Amino acid sequence: MTAPQPDFRQAMATVPGPVVIATTVDPLGRPWGFTASSFTSLSADPPLVLVCLDKKASTHRAFSTCDRFLVNVLSAEHAEVAQRFATSGTDRFAAADTRPLELGLPGLPDATARIACTLHSVLDGGDHSILVGRVVRTAVSQEPPLVYCRRGFTRLDPVPAAV
Template identity: 45%
Template sequence: MTPVHSSNVDETMRPGLDRSAFTEAMARFASGVTIVTTVDPDGVAHGFTASSFCSVSLDPPLVLVCLARSANSYAAFAGCDRFSVSVLRADQADLALRFARKGTDKFSNGRFVTGTGGVAAVDGALALLECTSDRTFDAGDHVILLGRVHHARVDEGSPAIYFNRTFRTLVDR
């Protein structure tokens, strides 16, 4: 069977997709929760909550994260040279909610530390990945940020899990 690449498929051949069904289907995919941060050339910190995050490569160590073009922080990340990814603990869901909102002071309350690359990171995160920007890719109404990991730190604890539009925790059985 020959793979079909989206650029080779005539748009009229695609079956209709119910947008709400697609959204509901994606809500059923459980994922970890991260806060991604950077600093702009003026030294101003920016960040957003992301569940679209994954490891891409071990050699070289690469991760990706997806950001909506409509996000207030889009311009800062589209041109950044470095960013940090903080993997959240179950008890840090309030931070995820704060960073998911527009128009809030995301870095208030002093729950951040400065990483080795000079970018703020969540204090006490389950894991921290500090990255240099490698490339960006257009992806519909989002952009994919590819980062080369140059520093990683891990800690023990339970992860924040997002499933069906709410935060959950893992239960050992």
């Protein structure tokens, strides 16, 4: 496999992306979670979303074999949560800011949105797996979202109300 050109990574860093944490529980009831900025809708009928996960991640097995997962779209106030769930070797759930929500999965009550999914399929995406989820439940708040761009977290400027 050829290594990507440095310009590819630099170019992709200029593309703003949502910041989400995906969570699940394994058959023993242990919670698992990771931060992602590669999350998007895939289909409206049936309702499908996708989130990408590095195949080398410690959470990969839990997510590629789970029956359901929850995508928490982080609010502008969740930069610390995003960083914690992106850090290897730490107890991502130690802060106790998640609680069982949709489908009994760990979620952030104050997330911008939560999208509960059953695992529809796992696709090969090079060094990542593409987790395709069938949406079964959603929750939405008015919190502004956290955005990842140029290798850092930022918030969107408020959009003026339509006149």
